[in-house]
Amino acid sequence: MPTSPSMTTAATTRRIEGKPRVIVTRRLMPEIESRMSELFDAVLNSDDHPFSDEEMAAAVKDCDVLVPTVTDNIDPDLLEKAGDRLKLLANFGAGTDHIALAAARARRIVVTNTPGVFTDDTADLAMALIIGVMRRMREGTRIVRHGEWGGWTPTGMLGRSIGGKRLGIVGMGRIGQAVAHRARAFGMQIIYYNRRRLPESVERIFGADYAATVDELVAASDIVTLHCPTNAETHHLIDTRRISLMKPGAVLVNTGRGELVDQEAMITALENGQLWGAGLDVYPDEPNVDERLIAHPNVITQPHIGSATEEGRTAAGLKIIANIQSWADGHSPPDRVIEGYA
Missing domain, CATH: 3.40.50.720 (NAD(P)-binding Rossmann-like Domain)
Structure with a gap:
C-alpha cells in the first residue's frame, strides 16, 4: 500500500x-x-x-x-x-x-x-446520564456559567429523584447487567427485555422483572436505557409508536448505537413533552449532532465517550x-x- x-x-x-x-x-x-x-x-x-x-x-x-x-x-x-x-x-x-x-x-x-x-465504563456513563437528566444537570451548569443563577429557592431547578423509579433496560448482556447492578444500588426498580430470558437466579440478584416484549417494557418504565446491537430487527427500535407507549414525561438514555432510535420521533417527543429529557452518547450521523438536541435544556449530549477511559x-x-x-x-x-x- x-x-x-x-x-x-x-x-x-x-x-x-x-x-x-x-x-x-x-x-x-x-x-x-x-x-x-x-x-x-x-x-x-x-x-x-x-x-x-x-x-x-x-x-x-x-x-x-x-x-x-x-x-x-x-x-x-x-x-x-x-x-x-x-x-x-x-x-x-x-x-x-x-x-x-x-x-x-x-x-x-x-x-x-x-x-x-468497556463494560464498566459504558455502564458508568449510562448511570451518569440517567442521574444528569433526572437532576437537570445540563441546565444547571448552563445557568451558572452564564451568570443566570439568582440563588437558592425552595422551588428552583426541581429535578426528579431516581430512587423508586422503574428503569427499563433493553439488552441485558454484560453492559445491561452492569447498569442494573448500579441502578439497584440507587434504589431503582429494574425491568428488562432480552432476546433470551435470564435465569431466575440472575433475575433475583438484580430484583429484575422480565418484559416479554419491548412494548411492554417501554410502557412500564420511567426511564428506558438501550444496550443492544444494531441490526435489521433493532433499527429504529424506539420509534414514534413505541414512544407513544411510554409514560408521559419519561426519559430515554442511549449509549448503544444511534440507529436504535428514530431521531426525528425522539426530537418531536422532546419538544411536545412526551419525553421529559434524554441522555445521548451516540447519534445516527456522527459526528453530526442535531441542533435541536443541543438546544433542548434537558438533553445531555456526549461525544460517543462510553468507552473513553x-x-x-x-x-x-x-x-x-x-x-x-x-x-x-x-x-x-x-x-x-x-x-x-x-
Whole structure:
C-alpha cells in the first residue's frame, strides 16, 4: 500500500520477514502502538484521520491483519477487494455490527473483538446520564456559567429523584447487567427485555422483572436505557409508536448505537413533552449532532465517550495484540467472533 504522510510503520518500504503486516485504521494508546510495532509489521495512523474509501480499499489489499474500529464500514464489497491476503479482522471494540460477518466467514477471514473491557465504563456513563437528566444537570451548569443563577429557592431547578423509579433496560448482556447492578444500588426498580430470558437466579440478584416484549417494557418504565446491537430487527427500535407507549414525561438514555432510535420521533417527543429529557452518547450521523438536541435544556449530549477511559482503551489494545499474536502462532484467537453470537 502506498504510504501516505499520515501513516507511520516499523517498515514502510519492505516487508518484515516472519511478521504479519497489521494496518491500524485509527490512533491507539501509545503503549499499544509501541508494542504492535515491536511484534508486527505495523502500519499506524499517525494523525488519527478516518480512512477514506480509497485508503480502506488499499489497506485490505496490503495487510494480513486489519484493525478496524466502529468508524469503519467493513462491508462485503470491501472484503471482495481484499483478495486472498487478508486473514484477520482484529476489531477494536466489542460491537461488530459494522462488519459483514457472513461475508468474512465466506472468505475465511477470522474476526475478533474486545469483549468485556468497556463494560464498566459504558455502564458508568449510562448511570451518569440517567442521574444528569433526572437532576437537570445540563441546565444547571448552563445557568451558572452564564451568570443566570439568582440563588437558592425552595422551588428552583426541581429535578426528579431516581430512587423508586422503574428503569427499563433493553439488552441485558454484560453492559445491561452492569447498569442494573448500579441502578439497584440507587434504589431503582429494574425491568428488562432480552432476546433470551435470564435465569431466575440472575433475575433475583438484580430484583429484575422480565418484559416479554419491548412494548411492554417501554410502557412500564420511567426511564428506558438501550444496550443492544444494531441490526435489521433493532433499527429504529424506539420509534414514534413505541414512544407513544411510554409514560408521559419519561426519559430515554442511549449509549448503544444511534440507529436504535428514530431521531426525528425522539426530537418531536422532546419538544411536545412526551419525553421529559434524554441522555445521548451516540447519534445516527456522527459526528453530526442535531441542533435541536443541543438546544433542548434537558438533553445531555456526549461525544460517543462510553468507552473513553485510559484503562479501557489500553485493555482493548492488549486484547487486540493477544488476538493477533495467537492467530499468528497458528491458534484460534481467544476473542474470535462467531457469526450470530457477536
